[in-house]
Amino acid sequence: MRNEEVLKSEFAPRLVQWQRQHGRHGLLWQTREPYRVWLSEIMLQQTQVATVLDYYPRFVATFPDVQALAAAEEDAVLGLWQGLGYYSRARNLHKAAQQVVNEFGGVFPSERIELERLCGVGRSTAAAIAAFCFNARETILDGNVKRVLCRLFALDGDPANKAFEAKLWTTAEALLPRNAADMPAYTQGLMDLGATVCKRLKPVCAVCPMNDICLAHLQGRTAELPRRKAAVAVKDVALYWLVLRNRAGAVFLTKRPAKGIWGGLWCVPCSESLDDLYALARDFGIQAEDLTEGIEIKHRLTHRQLMILPFTAVAGEQAPVSARIAGEWVAPENLAIYGIPKPLHSYLNAVQNSLF
DNA sequence: TAATCGTGGCA
DNA sequence: TTGCCAAGATT
Incomplete structure (x- = not known):
């Protein structure tokens, strides 16, 4: 497993450098303000960036801060969420804003564990907020990261298997950069790499900063990894x-x-x-x-x-x-x-x- | 815990 | 038309 050791020491530095040069930088929610980061993370759950670009500016304009959102009527929040789907996100968003105001004195907590107490905020979303806003050494694990990891280490586990999910979390944690100051660029890099290079279909391995250490690429298995999820019955x-x-x-x-x-x-x-x-x-x-x-x-x-x-x-x-x-x-x-x-x-x- | 929860993009 | 999935969380 010598290759894996190289991989673990090389991954974070390469990703951070790559993100700064080739990652996405113009997105509206790329800020260190917890309210805006949190809002974007909720909107982006299971939702494509292009779709959120339509909604995010209107939402921020109407509710510029967590106090304004907490004071709003639920119907006003759902009205702005209309068409975005998964409406429990909007209802939880509203509740969470009230949690921040009532339980945290109007200030977002800086630790992942505390952030997870907010309605609609799970581990990955909490980690994203903590990393982007507070340089916390916490890993996200979204669809992008799962795909990158499965290819990087040629992991062919069943996506529905809980033990495999746990292994992915452990693997992701082991890759975190040493320097906490790198966490925002690193976290953004994870998503950018998955979204623009290590794509589900037609990954662009030729320009990938990891192509010399990626096991799936070296084994010619990028098309078959990660494994498909079992089809849901419609x-x-x-x-x-x-x-x-x-x-x-x-x-x-x-x-x-x-x-x-x-x-x-x-x-x-x-x-x-x-x-x-x-x-x-x-x-x-x-x-x-x-x-x-x-x-x-x-x-x-x-x-x-x-x-x-x-x-x-x-x-x-x-x-x-x-x-x-x-x-x-x-x-x-x-x-x-x-x-x-x-x-x-x-x-x-x-x-x-x-x-x- | 496996099912549930929206809409849009792409092949 | 259909399958698959996108910055997942909740129950």
């Missing part, structure tokens, strides 16, 4: 939407429960059962024969294939809303301030455009 789900408009053109929305898909967002009344949908309609004084069936919308999630069928109707001036359906009539011009599921947002836009 279930077909039928979803029926009750799209009600009053005479003023407002649409009826209800706030979804925190658990489950689109948790906390605002949506039209809906059900996976058509009979349930008819019952919901009757709560508004509308019979099944008064509903107009729309065109099916296909919406694919990671683990669900949704087939959404909208039913529309015009509700009376004084729609007798049942007490069991809490909600609001929202005028088209006010939709923007509500967090709305992507397919509903698209649907309402399409309907609106077809009317004018």
